[in-house]
Amino acid sequence: EPEVTQTPSHQVTQMGQEVILRCVPISNHLYFYWYRQILGQKVEFLVSFYNNEISEKSEIFDDQFSVERPDGSNFTLKIRSTKLEDSAMYFCASSDTGELFFGEGSRLTVL
């Protein structure tokens, strides 16, 4: 069964460092999303991507965040200068007909 894969599964970084989280969505899907979940809180939307550009972004997705699709398969989320409050689980998801397929998540710990 096709699946969304995310790397790394866990990353520990120092405050102020840049982090890149990677996602390989399901190959024929057209819609891609990044969500995050701070420990103990609900999942929150960050950004959606369609046709190689951002289609929607939340208030959380400020200038320190960026997304790219550097090639035909990978989909990346970059956090330019991490803060303590960026510590969270980051989920990538992809969709074609509306049903969402999630990756296993990347746990980011900022020290």
Next chain:
Amino acid sequence: KNEVEQSPQNLTAQEGEFITINCSYSVGISALHWLQQHPGGGIVSLFMLSSGKKKHGRLIATINIQEKHSSLHITASHPRDSAVYICAVRVSGNTPLVFGKGTRLSVIA
């Protein structure tokens, strides 16, 4: 802005019990999703529905569009059903999901 409320927040059941988790939302939607989050954190989609009822194995999901309410039922619950169950809604098309806080279910043998 759509608010998604789930109840109960926490639920402990004995193995074999019939379980119901409720979800209500405030604004009209195009689809409602029920998701399962494993203890390790991964999220799996259980159902996407826009009307009526869907069944998969021991899981049943219903939605009442007029009342803006959905329920997830688990029949003959088993310890492996222990997880967080999340309700999430989509306003239209492929717009982003708005999530509820989840219901933590523990099924005891």
